[in-house]
Amino acid sequence: DAGVTQSPTHLIKTRGQQVTLRCSPKSGHDTVSWYQQALGQGPQFIFQYYEEEERQRGNFPDRFSGHQFPNYSSELNVNALLLGDSALYLCASSDGRATGDRSGQPQHFGDGTRLSIL
Amino acid sequence: DAKTTQPPSMDCAEGRAANLPCNHSTISGNEYVYWYRQIHSQGPQYIIHGLKNNETNEMASLIITEDRKSSTLILPHATLRDTAVYYCIVVRLWVVGNEKLTFGTGTRLTIIP
Numbered sequence: 314d315a316g317v318t319q320s321p322t323h324l325i326k327t328r329g330q331q332v333t334l335r336c337s338p339k340s341g342h343d344t345v346s347w348y349q350q351a352l353g354q355g356p357q358f359i360f361q362y363y364e365e366e367e368r369q370r371g372n373f374p375d376r377f378s379g380h381q382f383p384n385y386s387s388e389l390n391v392n393a394l395l396l397g398d399s400a401l402y403l404c405a406s407s408d409g410r411a412t413g414d415r416s417g418q419p420q421h422f423g424d425g426t427r428l429s430i431l
Numbered sequence: 432d433a434k435t436t437q438p439p440s441m442d443c444a445e446g447r448a449a450n451l452p453c454n455h456s457t458i459s460g461n462e463y464v465y466w467y468r469q470i471h472s473q474g475p476q477y478i479i480h481g482l483k484n485n486e487t488n489e490m491a492s493l494i495i496t497e498d499r500k501s502s503t504l505i506l507p508h509a510t511l512r513d514t515a516v517y518y519c520i521v522v523r524l525w526v527v528g529n530e531k532l533t534f535g536t537g538t539r540l541t542i543i544p
Contacts, residue, residue: 317474346531355518355534356475368533403474405532419465420532422474 315340317406325429326394334389334426338406345387346367346420347379348403354399356403362387363409377417401425435519440539449506451538453519456500462520464495466504468515469537475518476544514542 319336328331338345344363348356358371361380383388385406391398405420435494436454443449463482467475479486479493481502486493492505492535506513522530 318522329434348532355536357468358531358533371531405474419477420479421477421500422476429435 317421319404319426321426322424323427323429325431327361327431328396330394331390331392332394332428334391334402334404334428336387336389336404336406338385338387338404339421342406342408342421343385344407344409345381345385345388346386346405346407348405349373350401350403350425359389360402365412369378371426377430384417389426399428399430401427433453435451435521437519437535437538439464439536440541442541442543443509444460444543445505446508449542451503451504451506451514451517451519451540452501454501455465455519455521458499458521464493464499464502465520465522465532466491467492467518467520467532467534468513469518470512470515475534480522507517509542510524511544512543513540515540526529 316339320335336345346361347359351354351358359373359377360379361368361369365381376392378390403422403425405422407420408418433530447475463480464477465480468478479491481495483495483499493538495502507522516537516539518534
């Protein structure tokens, strides 16, 4: 049973460029969340996709956008890259139909894409 | 969501029990305590969660105080592979799988040979 997979593992871009990161959720999961983790910090929530729509969003500018496909996989797009966008980008998947389940359904994370901006 | 406070770093001897504290004094009645850990160069890994009762699984035990204002994660026999950053997160009850997780800076646990 494959877990959450992300591609690519590493990426180098220059300021002003655009980047697309990809995520395949764990089998049986339909919800994908994206997080940004700067060096030495905990992950910060960017947004979450469910049923191909953005369901909730963190405090990130519109340069950060996403998409979810019918097979539940997802993309994170970042436009007009800044030096400060250098970070580890994490994807987490979960079961969106588990709402109300008292036993709790934890999010499962991939190992991330390391994005470096030069 | 309630905020959490954790010590920035801890050391533990290999083979001993590692006890990681977390303060969540503003926790609400409908909020779970979740623990994740992040080993270097990997994504966060779910460890355990609880509401008000103590919980145990194959990885760890979670002890929540009666007033729910603090908790302790216990790794019973720490190994070198347990060296990681440990995050304590408070999450609302009904939408755990869909709730945005608010990570702090966690506790960096180092297991000493």
